[in-house]
Amino acid sequence: QKEVEQDPGPLSVPEGAIVSLNCTYSNSAFQYFMWYRQYSRKGPELLMYTYSSGNKEDGRFTAQVDKSSKYISLFIRDSQPSDSATYLCATQLSNFGNEKLTFGTGTRLTIIP
């Protein structure tokens, strides 16, 4: 069983819609939870990170972590065609000691103008 599970999609929504992306994880020791965005032929870039449970908002993006259910979510409000990309959730045991990232498979998102 993969440590981080993510629905690969693809997911297509009309411009302006609210997008919900989700992941589940199995290792309760994970403390940091990230969302990366990956455009075609580019490397992943960090969108947001969250430490432990809670919500974090950055503009149109909101990340949620529920450690009790081991559930990670990313919400995109007022989605734009430029948001079309693959979104990868990732986890870390800690953020010290050069800790590796454990990724989900990624969800391919298309925003239709």
Next chain:
Amino acid sequence: AAGVIQSPRHLIKEKRETATLKCYPIPRHDTVYWYQQGPGQDPQFLISFYEKMQSDKGSIPDRFSAQQFSDYHSELNMSSLELGDSALYFCASSLEGGRAGYNEQFFGPGTRLTVL
């Protein structure tokens, strides 16, 4: 701002050949990570280096080796290539020592390796 540089961007090799992938981290970054992303797969951690010493090892085959040099660039050496090694190889860098706040890993554009 300077980003992580990887070379080559594309590489085509035959089975049983060798390949060397290079990574140049963001200036002053002291840590390098290598990830392998197969088609439709999540990036899998291979190996990391901090201050030129190996700091962690993941699912890296024995046929692969890597090192970080005095100028902090890193090379991933792959021998006896197999068809299953065809993947996108990402390098990421971060600043572990002396940093404040979240230690972000910055990814390069990747090297696409195709083994025929």
